[in-house]
Amino acid sequence: MKTLIKVDLNTPPEEQDVIHNRWHPDLPMVAMVEPGDSFRVECVDWTGGQIKNDDSALDIKEVDLTKVHYLTGPIGVKGAEPGDLMVVEILDVGVLDDFQWGFTGLFAKENGGGFLTEHYPDARKACWDFHGIYTSSRHIPNVEFAGIMHPGLIGCLPSKELLDNWNKRERELFDTDPERVPALCTLPYADTAHMGRMKPAEAAEAAKEAARTVPPREHGGNCDIKNLTKGSKVYFPVYVKDGGLSMGDIHFSQGDGEITFCGAIEMAGYLDIRVKLIKGGVEKYAIVNPIFEPSPLEPRYSNFLIFEGISVDENGQQHYLDVHVAYRQACLNAIEYMKKFGYTGEQAYAILGTAPVEGHISGIVDIPNACATLFLPTDIFDFNIKPNADGPKTEVTPGTDLAKA
Numbered sequence: 155m156k157t158l159i160k161v162d163l164n165t166p167p168e169e170q171d172v173i174h175n176r177w178h179p180d181l182p183m184v185a186m187v188e189p190g191d192s193f194r195v196e197c198v199d200w201t202g203g204q205i206k207n208d209d210s211a212l213d214i215k216e217v218d219l220t221k222v223h224y225l226t227g228p229i230g231v232k233g234a235e236p237g238d239l240m241v242v243e244i245l246d247v248g249v250l251d252d253f254q255w256g257f258t259g260l261f262a263k264e265n266g267g268g269f270l271t272e273h274y275p276d277a278r279k280a281c282w283d284f285h286g287i288y289t290s291s292r293h294i295p296n297v298e299f300a301g302i303m304h305p306g307l308i309g310c311l312p313s314k315e316l317l318d319n320w321n322k323r324e325r326e327l328f329d330t331d332p333e334r335v336p337a338l339c340t341l342p343y344a345d346t347a348h349m350g351r352m353k354p355a356e357a358a359e360a361a362k363e364a365a366r367t368v369p370p371r372e373h374g375g376n377c378d379i380k381n382l383t384k385g386s387k388v389y390f391p392v393y394v395k396d397g398g399l400s401m402g403d404i405h406f407s408q409g410d411g412e413i414t415f416c417g418a419i420e421m422a423g424y425l426d427i428r429v430k431l432i433k434g435g436v437e438k439y440a441i442v443n444p445i446f447e448p449s450p451l452e453p454r455y456s457n458f459l460i461f462e463g464i465s466v467d468e469n470g471q472q473h474y475l476d477v478h479v480a481y482r483q484a485c486l487n488a489i490e491y492m493k494k495f496g497y498t499g500e501q502a503y504a505i506l507g508t509a510p511v512e513g514h515i516s517g518i519v520d521i522p523n524a525c526a527t528l529f530l531p532t533d534i535f536d537f538n539i540k541p542n543a544d545g546p547k548t549e550v551t552p553g554t555d556l557a558k559a
């Protein structure tokens with residue numbers, strides 16, 4: 155495979171002009187390809203090397219989240235015009251020779267937070283070793299599983315009109331509770347913007363309005379879909395001339411929802427990509443958000459314990475068909491169950507973020523309770539985690555935990 159874009163893991167990402175960390179329509183293309191081309195794109199990890207392979211979570215606690223995500227691109231496809239669909243096949247995903255490990259963070263409530271931050275407010279870290287397709291962590295014993303490597307973040311540049319729309323609606327949300335911790339959303343922040351190959355004067359102006367990369371939006375972006383692995387195919391709406399495809403935030407594995415926020419197994423890596431165009435495809439297929447086809451290759455986990463959650467919160471308060479509340483209860487139920495086998499709550503939380511856990515909306519009409527389900531694959535544990543008449547035996551190697559700050 156021809157390497158179209160290389161990154162240097164020993165140089166700060168803000169010094170590499172093939173990398174950017176904001177969305178803006180005027181970001182210059184760093185490479186051009188023809189429809190039908192296949193090529194390799196290397197990516198730094200989403201924090202740009204801020205997190206180390208050690209036993210302290212101080213780096214997670216102090217991570218500068220205004221710098222994320224560091225993306226490689228944008229890549230132009232000759233002939234792409236607004237209204238086309240860019241067909242992106244992910245031919246392969248892999249690790250880089252000098253980055254043979256991954257990390258998972260539980261972010262501190264005051265710096266990022268996560269889905270269960272009210273229950274687990276402190277910074278924690280797990281480091282993972284890779285063994286071919288398998289991974290295990292010294293911080294979470296008795297678990298090993300096959301990864302479904304995928305880009306957490308991939309998408310095309312927005313148009314000016316779309317960018318203005320994002321900024322308007324996100325600002326309106328932010329202003330409803332500007333003091334909230336964690337914040338309701340991440341507004342443009344010029345100080346740490348890295349605008350790729352833009353000229354300094356132009357970049358300084360654009361950085362004031364350039365969108366942060368945190369949420370998924372109409373262009374795809376940070377969708378964190380665990381099944382977007384090698385062999386899958388995505389149809390992206392094109393908003394600017396040449397399209398401008400950027401990618402990064404590669405995960406070795408992730409559970410549905412990426413619930414700890416830095417919840418996947420994060421890594422630097424490469425993506426092998428093939429691009430094509432469907433002229434006028436946005437209109438032809440009524441596309442608003444990208445659509446995708448899954449891979450014929452995926453790890454096969456078929457034995458699960460399925461935890462239910464309903465839209466009644468931790469205080470017993472009834473919510474109306476609230477899937478957010480229901481999925482949180484499913485996660486909390488799974489964590490309390492795993493704790494019976496010797497895991498700490500933080501370890502169990504990290505397992506839900508990283509292992510090939512499935513999240514489903516099972517019921518959304520049975521007033522007043524939504525029913526969300528969390529599928530925990532039982533074969534990832536090296537002991538029997540199913541219920542039986544003798545009760546749970548503590549099987550987890552004692553004395554281990556995630557790294558603390």
Ligand code: ZN
Binds near residue numbers: 200403405416417418
């Ligand atoms: Zn990620």
